[in-house]
Amino acid sequence: MSRQQREALDALLRSLPRSETPPTVEEQRSGFAAGVGRPAPEGVAVRGTVLGGRPALELEPAGVTGRGRLLYLHGGGYVIGSPDTHAGLVGELARRAGILATSVAYRLAPEHPFPAALDDGLAAYRELLEAGTDPRDLVVGGDSAGGGLILATLLAAREAGLPLPAAAVVFSPWADLTLSGASIRSKEEADPIFVEADLRDYADLYVGAGDRAQQLVSPLFADLAGLPPLLVQVGANEVLLDDAVRLAARAGAADVEVTLEIGAGLPHVFQHHYGRLDEADAALDRVARFFATHLEAAPVSTR
Template sequence: MDTRPPAPQPAEVTPLPLSAPPTPEADPRKPHERRPSARSLLVTGALRLGARPFIHLVPGHARTLRTARTTVDAASLLMRPTSRVHIRPLVDPRVETDRAERPVAGEWVVTREGERTASGAILYLHGGAYVVCSPRTHRPITSRLALDTGLPVLVPRYRLAPENPFPAPLEDAVAAYRWLLDRGVPASGIVIAGDSAGGHLAAALTGEILRTGLPRPAGTVLFSPWVDLTCEMSTRAQRRARDPYISAYAARRVARLVVGPAGFDDPRLALLASPWTDAPPILIQVGGAEVLRPEAEALAEALTRAGNDCELQVWKGQMHVFQILNRVLPEASAAMRETARFVRRVVAAGTTATEAVA
């Protein structure tokens, strides 16, 4: 199987919006500042009543989580990606390199236009509390990213806990980033992105790149990032937040399996304690109603305090990773447009900087 990414070629990427954004005359506020739509209120209300009670009771042991993983993967078969993208499997054992590299597996999500003209790529790390989900479950987000930006999206199938506790997922994410670099995709054209636990992983990968001296990516996008795996902040927020379905108490039980016997001592877990020196531009989107909001705000504050370009968008009334419902919720569609705007900006800036150095 040909594992090569689409050949990087300088090109101006034109977004492919799925729906027209609201006109400024209709509402002068920024999209994330507007009141939730009736459709959004209906969906979040249904989740609060139907899904959250079950999630709150999820036990923190491996057998139940493996059952949940099988169920979620089976349900993802019902979510067919749009016909406007191609899904291409990727399996590369990495035997040709002189370095001891981890295998890279996952999938490419590409458009016909992006396959021919892409000047970079998005490295997307899916969420699922580090214990469930896969590249397939997050195709509503990855296919929309490919369509709106014109860039191919690489979604690695990283190892999951409890069988593979942290830092196994981070090692796989680093391997995927190196894989892109080794195949000629310039770091100035790569945007790292992720949601929930994948948001934590995307931020941890960015920090690891800075720590180890790998070429810095163009930018990082975090959707509802799970910043504090000790769940101290979200547990405090649970008392006053009306999160539609995320339970901080269930997350805390799962987190013990994610970190494994080593516990929470690995400094790569502690995003708020990272120095964040010379980080790339970062966009953080978080729902205003979710218990992870204080964590996202704390991370944005830490990044800004360190002198970095960080844009925080708190989407009023929205739930955890609402972007995955971009075919249903107008707010989710608007959030994806905002993300595409950010991606185009940082990739264009990275390309200009690279050309200036050359």
């Protein structure tokens, strides 16, 4: 059944229309919201809030009583996406992990180019700590550009002398905005969503003429030493495959505890398709266990 699900998903993604003329940013945002957005799962309460000076969604599964909180940064090439488009994915992850999640609406390019998104990610993380969240009770996550942004936020927090969280997960992270990974080209036929030009356009809007190799833009090139345990999940059928593979290798070389999972025949951020793709459900279950392991491993907070 899983093979049939993968093939059906690939066909569905390839059937989505591509405009002959480049869509406007607003058209991209509305199209993404319509095509990707899923509501929070049943039993997950959703509340609007503010974190780090930015609007955010708080997603709380029914019956949550234990330790643990998730800070999530959504994907969308730094240009599209929002906590609303990711309420389903983040809510489902929070439900399976049994923890409270907060998804932040960081500022988007081109209206707000780098470093606005990073400033917002760091401000959200800092406010959680200042509000009394023990970093040992905190996990972080993100997908695609949000995965790269989570990594950059951790690097910025480390440089600011802030304590780091118990663990981090990234789905199909966009960690190299120089687009130097071989899979950017070698996986273009296999990827049902992106071609190289799509990523280049997003990078142009986010970074402009800035240095795309600097570590807070492309955390792949950073010294990753000291980062928390990291789980990287990626599909084999995506142009960003090598971002994930190289990230895991560099993290391991920096003595970071890292797990890399490559899903055969799977597209970019396949976890969005939980409930209709067996591999997505299994992947989110593994993330939940990963969070539980590292939250349980931390000493109980005395705060």
